[in-house]
Amino acid sequence: MSGKPRLTYFNGRGRMEPVRWLLAAAGVEFEEIFLETKEQYEKLIKDGVLMFQQVPLVEMDGMKMVQTRAILSYIAGKYNLYGKDLKERALIDMYVEGITDLMQMILMFPFSPPEAKEKNLDSIKERATNRYFPVFEKVLKQHGQDFLVGNKFSWADVQLIEAILAVEEKIPAVLSGFPQLQAFKIRMSNMPTIKKFLQPGSPRKPPPDERYIETVLKIFKK
Numbered sequence: 395m396s397g398k399p400r401l402t403y404f405n406g407r408g409r410m411e412p413v414r415w416l417l418a419a420a421g422v423e424f425e426e427i428f429l430e431t432k433e434q435y436e437k438l439i440k441d442g443v444l445m446f447q448q449v450p451l452v453e454m455d456g457m458k459m460v461q462t463r464a465i466l467s468y469i470a471g472k473y474n475l476y477g478k479d480l481k482e483r484a485l486i487d488m489y490v491e492g493i494t495d496l497m498q499m500i501l502m503f504p505f506s507p508p509e510a511k512e513k514n515l516d517s518i519k520e521r522a523t524n525r526y527f528p529v530f531e532k533v534l535k536q537h538g539q540d541f542l543v544g545n546k547f548s549w550a551d552v553q554l555i556e557a558i559l560a561v562e563e564k565i566p567a568v569l570s571g572f573p574q575l576q577a578f579k580i581r582m583s584n585m586p587t588i589k590k591f592l593q594p595g596s597p598r599k600p601p602p603d604e605r606y607i608e609t610v611l612k613i614f615k616k
């Protein structure tokens with residue numbers, strides 16, 4: 395056992411990408427096991443490793459953690475990315491849950507039927523532009539600090555920079571009306587651990603492609 399966290403998921407973003415981002419932002423190296431076949435998945439279930447027969451699975455500190463939010467909360471708490479007190483933690487939770495709602499739209503987009511793709515892309519653009527990004531633009535403008543909570547780098551900042559880059563991949567000009575978020579993106583992208591994660595060769599995964607979608611569907615086909 396190398397002592398490093400071990401992540402089991404598909405070789406793609408899906409629900410595991412926020413975990414990769416948070417560990418990387420915390421400067422923590424990790425190992426990955428990629429699910430490529432139904433047999434692999436069924437063996438994990440047979441071995442009783444997946445509490446709810448689902449992935450992501452993160453093995454660290456002697457635990458076999460499932461449920462993405464539980465995994466992320468543990469990592470944020472362990473690496474002091476979860477605020478200084480209950481109120482800051484509640485604020486981080488609110489920001490993270492809101493961004494997760496936006497990211498869920500992006501997560502499921504590749505699985506939408508062809509006839510729904512344009513509508514779903516419009517929905518992502520509308521929600522990002524009118525519901526989610528305005529919240530963080532206002533927070534940054536109002537407190538004039540570098541980070542979203544407590545003027546200290548936290549899980550909320552990591553989740554926001556991941557979301558900004560993911561939305562920009564689909565809607566390149568999405569930040570045109572958000573000068574604070576443009577500056578935030580530059581600041582976060584230049585933080586050493588994030589800068590490293592954004593370099594080629596890092597464990598960051600590319601946008602989902604046909605191969606990834608086929609693999610997921612193949613593994614879960616009944």
Ligand SMILES: N[C@@H](CCC(=O)N[C@@H](CS[C@H](CC=O)c1ccccc1)C(=O)NCC(=O)O)C(=O)O
Nearest residue numbers: 408409447448449450460461462463501502610614
């Ligand atoms: N609450 C949990 C939920 C975890 C969860 O839904 N895991 C799924 C794979 S991820 C999903 C695959 C397609 O649905 C996906 C993968 C890529 C894009 C979008 C979704 C799974 O294992 N499905 C097997 C089953 O449910 O029998 C958590 O937050 O961790």
